[in-house]
Each structure stands twice: as structure tokens, then as C-alpha cells.
Amino acid sequence: MLLSRARAAALAIAAPFAIAAIGIATAHAQAPTSGPVHGFAMHGDVKYPAGFKHFDYVNPAAPKGGEVRYGIAGTTYDSFNPFILRGVPTGIVMATIDTLMVSSGDEPFTKYCLVCETIEVPHDRSWVEFVIRREAKFHDGSAMTTDDAIWTFETLKAKVIGPHRVVRVEC
Secondary structure (H helix, E strand, C coil): CCCCHHHHHHHHHHHHHHHHHHHCCCCCCCCCECCCECEEECCCCCCCCCCCCCCCCCCCCCCCCCCCCCCCCCCCCCECCCCCCCCCECHHHHHHCCCCEEECCCCCCEEEECCEEEEECECCCCCCEEEECCCCECCCCCECCHHHHHHHHHHHHHHCCCCCCCCCCCC
8 A cells, every 4th residue: 555645654653652543442451461661562572671871873972063954855845734644744843743652773663662651561462551751741841641642642543543443541
């Protein structure tokens, strides 16, 4: 199936929510879980321990400051909204948005907590539970809450990524 750039961008943005879409909200079955963990690997174990400071491929001593310029090769855009299904969004806006989890560039199919502090998933992967970091804030300094994450999920589900098999979302 070929995806338009807009659809691919929307799906890429929604990736952290895709796990949630499977069942953030199906009733918590009595299945054994991973326990609250800092990362989730689709296959096997995560590479980095809890509390790691940076990925191995990141240089923490890299020079700071200066300016960066981004270019868009071979195309134009017609929206700054990265979540549209029609049209062509600019990709640069995504540099300003943090997600619940972030991918590791050196581990396929692995996500680490970014805005969330922990994730818990049963072995049958029928649901997922995120704990939001207490220090997670919006650009204006207001605290990010579970209600904010649920609102984002519900809005993306309704207006961008379409219906999913979600039974219930709880705070």
C-alpha cells in the first residue's frame, strides 16, 4: 500500500499511540505484565538501562549553539499541521513535538520513554499503561497530565488515524 507523504507523516507521528490503539484501554486482564519499565522492545530486551543519559550514537560533548537551516528538496508544503490527511505538511514542525516514547536509532522496533516515565504491557500485548513524567511540561510551563495524553489520543483517533479497537481509556 502506498502512502501519501501526509498519511505517512500522520502515521509516523501516531506511532507511539499505535501501541496504545491496540488496547490502551481494553480492560486490564489478569495477564502477567512486563512490570513498569523504561522501554519496550518488540522482540527481545532493550539495549539501554533505566536512567541512561544518551544513546550510544549521540555525542554529549557536541558543540552547542549556532543555527541550523532545513531545506525541503523537490517539494513544497501547504500546511504547518503535521497531522493532516490531505495536502502536504512541512516536516520541520515535528522537531517541536515530543511524544510519549522515542525510537532508538540503533535498535529496530524499540521505543524508550520520553514524555512518559514508564510503560507497562502484558505479555499478550492486549493493553498498555503509560505513567507521565511529573516534570513533563508544555511550552508555557503548564504541567502535562494524563488527561492531555488521552485528549491527544482521542483527537488523533477521531480526526487523523481513524477508528481503532479501543474499548476504554482511563485516567
